Amino acid sequence: MSRIIHTVENMERDKGLELLARRGWLSRVDDEFRETLLENAEWRSFDAAEQITLAGDAEGDLIGLAEGFVAFHIAFGQPSAPILHIGSPVFWMGYRPIVADEARIATATAQSKVWCATIKRRRVRAMLDDRPDWWRHFVTLSLEYGDAAALSGADLLIANAEARLIAVLLRFAGLRGAIPNDDPVLVPVTQQELAGATNLSRNWVGTILRKLATAGWIETRYNGIEITDRDALLSALAAHET
Numbered sequence: 001m002s003r004i005i006h007t008v009e010n011m012e013r014d015k016g017l018e019l020l021a022r023r024g025w026l027s028r029v030d031d032e033f034r035e036t037l038l039e040n041a042e043w044r045s046f047d048a049a050e051q052i053t054l055a056g057d058a059e060g061d062l063i064g065l066a067e068g069f070v071a072f073h074i075a076f077g078q079p080s081a082p083i084l085h086i087g088s089p090v091f092w093m094g095y096r097p098i099v100a101d102e103a104r105i106a107t108a109t110a111q112s113k114v115w116c117a118t119i120k121r122r123r124v125r126a127m128l129d130d131r132p133d134w135w136r137h138f139v140t141l142s143l144e145y146g147d148a149a150a151l152s153g154a155d156l157l158i159a160n161a162e163a164r165l166i167a168v169l170l171r172f173a174g175l176r177g178a179i180p181n182d183d184p185v186l187v188p189v190t191q192q193e194l195a196g197a198t199n200l201s202r203n204w205v206g207t208i209l210r211k212l213a214t215a216g217w218i219e220t221r222y223n224g225i226e227i228t229d230r231d232a233l234l235s236a237l238a239a240h241e242t
Contacts (some may be wrong), residue, residue: 011115013043016066020117024090025144026064029137035233036127037062041117046110048188053094053108061118068114069172069188072106082196084191085152088174092141098124099138112188136158152178156199162208164241165198166233169218171231172197175230188224 015039020026026034041064047050052070053060070087084106096102098121126154130135151171158164160241170176173185174182191209195202209225217236227233 011045011067016043016115017041017117019066020064020090021139025092025137025141026090028140030134031158033127033131033134033137034132037119037124038117040119040123040127042119044116044118046114046116046129049108050110050114052110052114052116053104053106055105055107056103058097058103059121060094061096061120062094062098062124063094063108064119065089065093065116066115066117068116069111070114071109071111071193073109074106077091083189083193084197086147086172086187087148088172088185091174095138095141095145097121099142158240160240161198161200161204162211163237164204165194165200165208166212166237166240168198170193170230170233171228172235173227173230175227175234184226184228185230186221186224186226190224191220194225 011108021034022040026037041191046068052063055073065087068089070091070093071083072085072087072093073081074084087108093106093108094104096104128138153166155167156170158167167176169187169189172189173187175185189197191205192202194200194206198205200208209218209220212233213220215232217227218234219226219228
């Protein structure tokens with residue numbers, strides 16, 4: 001079995017920026033834009049449960065998640081609303097104030113130890129003022145965010161409880177896309193948080209997780225849910241969809 005992916009205790013800036021450059025959004029943009037953006041980046045870390053962004057803030061940095069997991073609570077609805085989505089590396093956030101001059105609509109909280117690059121809003125806007133053709137890169141970024149939001153909504157419409165939980169768990173782990181990953185992934189999420197994110201009772205979530213663990217597809221740990229067989233979970237999800 002391959003190694004378990006845990007959040008590192010310390011990630012060097014150069015290593016983190018290299019990861020952001022070769023994975024996700026920045027791997028598909030112009031070289032000059034990528035290099036200029038990362039040259040302006042500050043390197044930061046957040047501890048688990050520490051707030052990274054706050055819904056309602058009109059100002060804010062562009063943030064690239066290089067290591068760790070970030071939970072998002074949407075500004076709409078009740079203050080005690082459950083986790084809508086968990087972002088895994090590589091994930092970009094915080095560009096609404098840059099693109100639309102509008103306040104953030106989501107609060108982001110570190111779900112584990114987090115390492116990320118932050119680029120000040122004024123620096124990003126200065127880049128775009130100097131090179132208006134670079135705005136197109138933020139259009140593609142917004143499409144990625146829209147896809148994530150659409151997938152979040154689609155997951156909650158899955159009628160079968162087991163399939164819904166599998167879909168959400170895989171999305172939280174960043175394993176719903178085409179990126180191959182044979183390593184087990186430890187998702188720092190509690191059964192209570194999964195219950196809220198899937199609109200299921202905690203007892204029902206526990207029952208499903210025990211079934212998946214018995215099959216050898218996951219392991220429940222004190223600090224989260226470890227996905228040990230991504231392909232089996234994807235196959236089970238596909239079987240429920242057909």
